[in-house]
Amino acid sequence: MTGELMGLAPVISTAGLTKHYGTVHALTDLTVEVGDGVTGLVGANGAGKSTLIKVLLGLLEPTGGHASVLGHDIEHEGQEIRRLVGYMPEHDCLPPDVSASDFVVHMARMSGLGASAARERAADVLRHVGLDEERYRPMGGYSTGMKQRAKLAQALAHDPRLVFLDEPTNGLDPAARTDMLNLVRRIGTEFGIAALVTSHLLGELEQVSDHVIVLDGGHLLRSSATGDFLQRTGGLLVEVVGTETERDRLGEALAQRGLTCRPRGTMVAIDPPPPELAEGGAVHDLIRDVAADLGLGLMRLQPDRRHLEDVFLEGGTRV
Template identity: 55%
Template sequence: MPAIATQGLTRSFGPVTALSQLTVEMPTGVVGLVGANGAGKSTFIKILLGLLPPTSGTATVLGLDCLSDGLKIREVVGYMPESECLPPDVSATEFIVHMARMSGLPTDVARERTADTLRHVGLYEERYRPIGGYSTGMRQRVKLAQALVHDPQLVLLDEPTNGLDPAGRDDMLELIRRISADFGISVVVTSHLLGELERIADHIVSIEAGVLQHSTSTAAATEFSGMMLVEVTDRGPEVVERLHALGAKVTTGAQAHSFVVAIKDEQVLDDVRSVVVDLGVGLIRMQRGRHHLTEMFSTPQEALHG
């Protein structure tokens, strides 16, 4: 059973259509939801949480109908909003205990779960400080903790790395990876930073102006591109000329001694090795290329991971 499934999901606000005939399945694991501001992501999340009815179509979360089972969905789903929404004058412990109790946990269980969750997100030592004195990264961790405290089966994370520096983004991405890998919680994470999603997501869904653009596994989106970067020590133009003569498709760039070769079959690999041996030049690298997720949102091009 998919974590999330929609069929013809549409939501209009007067003359504006936020979602249009969205039919998609999101598997368990980590799913990256991509879309620019105004693409319909926030509307989609509100529908999934049972907070906003669709104009037409259907949506299910963990097999529960979003239109009729909103309360049940919110019992088993955690949500981390993008907006700044934390009370500054209470401690993380007080806030998370309150959120746990609102989720239906008894007070003693709520306190125990709060301590465990704050330890998991790295805030245990700072748990009694007022949230108003927290850094941006710490506040993001508090928002993540309140989404996890009631032990959900699925969490919806809206731009969880927003406002973080590179080190903070790395820490947050590692937390998200652990949520799925170590605790078996499915995750849907929205982000406009495709490199982040490429690192942690098993599946990518992109929407634009409320319309589905792509739904694919990350492995399929980043498969080998059929191109190979070759770098030699010297005599690069001669190597390229020899390869052209052998029928290889070679693309040169600004660097005289590096170029890209199309891999039409395994013979081209032998041709490269033979040419560099015949010319007596050194072969620095032959690197098989992979596609980048960014190619899904731009003009098709060959991409190489460095």
């Protein structure tokens, strides 16, 4: 199950792309490129994520600017774009009295596959998304997680070169969310299909994306490789055995030794240490010794890294 190999050209390219609904500016002067692999499109609800996908699919006409998808112009070649890409919409759109098998076969045939090829393809993608044993049941009786898998299956039914996945984890519990994210990651790695994935949950995209695009109020906030977002800060995160009381005891003791500390969940976040402690692992020895003096067991000591949330917390200079 592999998508067609693509060259070095971006799979999506926009230049000054703008979409206004009267006085509402959904997208403003968006210039960005999307390459192979999994690209996360992140932003709060109303940031312009779904609007961008619909414009790229040729379902909405832009107010200004230009864009291409797989080398095709969105304003004049929308039908060809929709033939080449898969689309998983955010909202529930599944006919309740139709089985997943019949639905995916239908969508594959709508995309141009013959009857036999469509049936084979439907069986293949339903197996890949984990609906093999449930494929003949009417989808109205599916759980939310199963419905999301069925929507993903139909997006992959015609072996697209690119898929748009709009909030694929919407409404899922933590376990189902993890399963869906694993499927998304496999699309970009094992299947070789480029994917543009939207989410308002920033931590999700850190897990699966090669590249992240951040939108804020229709503007481009930042676009870069995921690793650039998650660079080391020079700080440390420490977790000890016990409750918040033990965490706070450690933090207070480290502060008395000259470190700047604050609680972060179950851990103590430590700012970059002064130069005399930064060299030769001295700060690690200090943390170990303080924890031992307090009779606390160290569970974790790791570098602190920036997260996607930090882009917003820092005010995020628009690019």
